[in-house]
Amino acid sequence: MAITIYDISQLAGVSTATVSRVLNGGENVSPATCKKVTDIIEKYGYIPNAYARGMGLHSLKTIGLLCADSSDLYTARAVYLLEQELQANGYESLLCCTGFNQDVRKNYLHLVLSKKVDSIILVGSHFIGTTELENEYIREAADLIPIMLLNASYNHPNVYSTLCDDYASMYEAASSMICSGIPDILYLYNSKSYSGLKKLKGFQNALTDNNIPDSLQNILYYDKSSCDIENITDFIEEMTTGRPRFHGIIAADDVLAVGGIKYAQKEGLRIPEDISIIGYNNSILTACCTPALTSVDNCLEALTHQLIHTLLHVLAGEQTPQKVVFSGRLIERDTTRFSPSPKRI
Amino acid sequence: MAITIYDISQLAGVSTATVSRVLNGGENVSPATCKKVTDIIEKYGYIPNAYARGMGLHSLKTIGLLCADSSDLYTARAVYLLEQELQANGYESLLCCTGFNQDVRKNYLHLVLSKKVDSIILVGSHFIGTTELENEYIREAADLIPIMLLNASYNHPNVYSTLCDDYASMYEAASSMICSGIPDILYLYNSKSYSGLKKLKGFQNALTDNNIPDSLQNILYYDKSSCDIENITDFIEEMTTGRPRFHGIIAADDVLAVGGIKYAQKEGLRIPEDISIIGYNNSILTACCTPALTSVDNCLEALTHQLIHTLLHVLAGEQTPQKVVFSGRLIERDTTRFSPSPKRI
């Protein structure tokens, strides 16, 4: 059996209350008593039971971190940054990888709620569905504790959204490519989440606003989890053979874009002379591939920082905006050549 | 205030004991009562308090997951796989990213222990120091709960090690390169952890066993966190200019190896004709770079699976081996050309 505060109090010849005081900062305890108790605690390696502690208290200083797949490059970085920020502010993180099934999610949300977390951060926009019914579990959770959305948006009391304007970013990326004289662009995406659809819309609107004929629309949805780059390359090849050649690829994720690079190389196309490629997320992959990948930076660090900032305010009962939107920006590398002289169509 | 089991019992007109029974499987409760209680629970969205629950119980079904940096490609994957395996077995994960400071670690270990986790998994070999004093905190923790080591080894009661034989893997990788006719190899590493030193030793022994003269020894320690590939490239360039040319690079991590690829390309060297390159971890990066990177697969999936398997046995009080060692293997891709006809030196 583990050692308890009662054992310590006995050994030190004081009451449990005194031990408790020592444990919580040692206010109103004589230095002598404090030292005596501290020594005993040290000697017996006593560790207070956080659960008993949490019973009476209102906060356990723990935040639930829910994501679909923490091994995804973008998510992994987000989780890391969030955990670090939380840690720096005295909070612990309860990580749950829910996968993409909505029912599984609901269960996990309950599990996390039962642990009396102070808040839950949902990483990624997969968590928001398109119907009100799908989002019921979020509304329910929000009745109990603040729900923080990273890169998603949902309008409801006690739900706070921090996101990057993926629509605008993608619109800008596509416009840049079009303006550089490339109207025939292949768009690759693998997620129909809130953010995934925003990006798609941004791409499509850039085409229409630049008067690109529908016949040049070339949009490919890659259904599988985007881990295996060879599969992506094969997929592009399979879906585009026999169809008109395109001179640009824009992908909703860097991994897909790298698949595009590999495809181009397989086809013997020069990058960026014969084909331009843009990725999304500005991940480490952009520096790994050759040529280095132009990509949209969605300022993850700023997002996570702001999210925790908001969260701390909310937990402190202070007034905070419900929705904070950042702007992404295109980081030009070697798979495109837009600047310094963007050519008109 | 959150709704409690007491509120439910009042509303249902039964005792808390009955509600508790319904909550825990509904054994020895009449169907009618069971339904009545269940309905009330549903209606009011009651969620049991895991902390109060944990007070009486011995297990909270939570495992502490400690790593240095969960955004590291290898670690992220390990964390994901572990979390999934745990989840599948009814356990939750408490994630802590401790960084590399030993003191910070000690604190976090305490924090996690106070949450009454059933076990702690230490991801990566950074957690094991070279002196007995450094490892004291691990021995102390092991007195309370089983400590699981992923890719590290430490001989102590209640500490279980699951690892890949990095020494042998690296020895094999280096030998392959030497046997293919490349004796002048640059070795890149960025971690002096248990596993990091094993790899280094494997490399060095491969050299001596193959009678490579000391003058060809070329070992570079990259001190920074290996995130930025350009920095790595610059570092290699800086450290090797003016020194004799080498025809092979072996890196202790894929990221470093990609830095090597970029370096070679910058120098105008053909891969693998002019220079061969081998990475380590067989991560997604191997497929992103051009040419695709030959890398050592340290069978992370098998490791995590085995670790959880062992853990479940330990928690069930069954007999289990204290140390399980897997073998890695070299996955040949396009940055080397060893097979089918390995040339002799």
Added chain:
DNA sequence: TTGTACGCGTTATCAT
């Protein structure tokens, strides 16, 4: 400065 006693929400043991 220190100690006593109660409450936190749940489970388990005993009755009934």
Added chain:
DNA sequence: ATGATAACGCGTACAA
């Protein structure tokens, strides 16, 4: 099948 009640370990009024 169900209810009453004692733990579980800690924080904290309140008292001394």
